[in-house]
Amino acid sequence: MTDTHCHLDYLEAGELEAALHAARDFRALLTIGTDPVKNRKALEIAAKTPNVWAAVGLHPTEAEQLSSHLEADLSELARHPKVRAIGESGLDFYWKPETRSAQYRALDFQAQLAQSRGLPLIFHVRSAKGSDDAERELAEWLRLHRPPRFVLHAFGGHKQLLQVGLELGGYFSFAGSLTYKKNDTLRDAARQVPLDRLLVETDSPFLPPEPHRGKRNHPALVRHTLEQLAALREMESRAMEHLTDENAQRLFAFA
Structure with a gap:
């Protein structure tokens, strides 16, 4: 089992x-x-725990912190x-729509850093309430910049972003939201992603799956998302576990 995105x-x-x-x-x-x-x-946690690895970056809501000093720190x-x-x-226009320019600067820098280090890039995207502005803009950014290796984390099912991600060979990571009863659009998207581009995550301690909504999430609960994904793709859970483990290994090269 692999949890490709936790905090x-x-x-x-x-x-x-x-x-x-x-x-x-x-x-x-x-x-x-x-x-x-x-x-x-x-x-620090990854260094002390054999089966834990880390991603480093600057969340779009923290993009105003970007400076030459922070760029050097991230590079190191x-x-x-x-x-x-x-x-x-x-891009996150839900919490910080006023920092759009800073978010693009941080995004561009991290894309360059990922490419220079030969590492995949993890995308977060959240639009303003009642809008899909961030998804549409990220889809346009992806078409323009075409990062070689990337994953759309906690994918929400946006059709344009799905299309662009598929065209560019991106990976799609599904979180506990896949299990929510009203998320039929997301489940439809999960059926369209090629099997070799599927990942599962918790985004813990956020996005707890059913039947744990309202509680604090943790990595072991990723099994609920995996079982839902297996059912959607008409696979045995063990086969889906093996598949998503192999996909994660291919993308992230865990030792």
């Missing part, structure tokens, strides 16, 4: 220990940094042997 740095010591114990037999966990402090915390962190991706980067 272990959000967990307190006892909670972290319990989460890691519950996922002790996982093939890999990828814990995601989102700002300078969290990047270092993610790397990206050399760490346990770093397997850059991000999460992207």
Whole structure:
């Protein structure tokens, strides 16, 4: 089992220990940094835990922090042997629509860093309420820049972004939202992604799957998403587990 996107740095010591114990037999966990402090915390956890790896980056809601000093810091962190991706980067007009320009600068820098280090790029995207502006703009950015290796994390099912991601050979990672009863559009999208581009994640401690909504999420609960995905693709859960493990290994090159 592989959880390709979690935030272990959000967990307190006892909670972290319990989460890691519950996922002790996982093939890999990828814990995601989102700002300078969290990047270092993610790397600290990864360095001490054999089946945990890290991504370092600047979340779009933190994009105003970008500076020459931070660029140098991220470039240095990206050399760490346990770093397997850059991000999460992207566009978020839900929380920070006023920082659009800064978000694009941070996105462009992280895309360049990912390419220079030969690492995949992890995308976060969230539009303003009642809009799909961020998804449409990210689709346009992808068509223009064509990053060689990327994943759309916690994919939400946006049709244009799905089409562009498929055209460019991107990976699509599905989180607990795939299990939500009213998410038929997302489940339709999950049926369209080629089998060799499917990933599963928790985005823990956020996005808990059914039947754990309203509770704090953790990596071991990724099994609920995997089982839903297996049912959608008419596969046995064990076969889907093997498939998504192999896809994650191909993209992130866990040792």
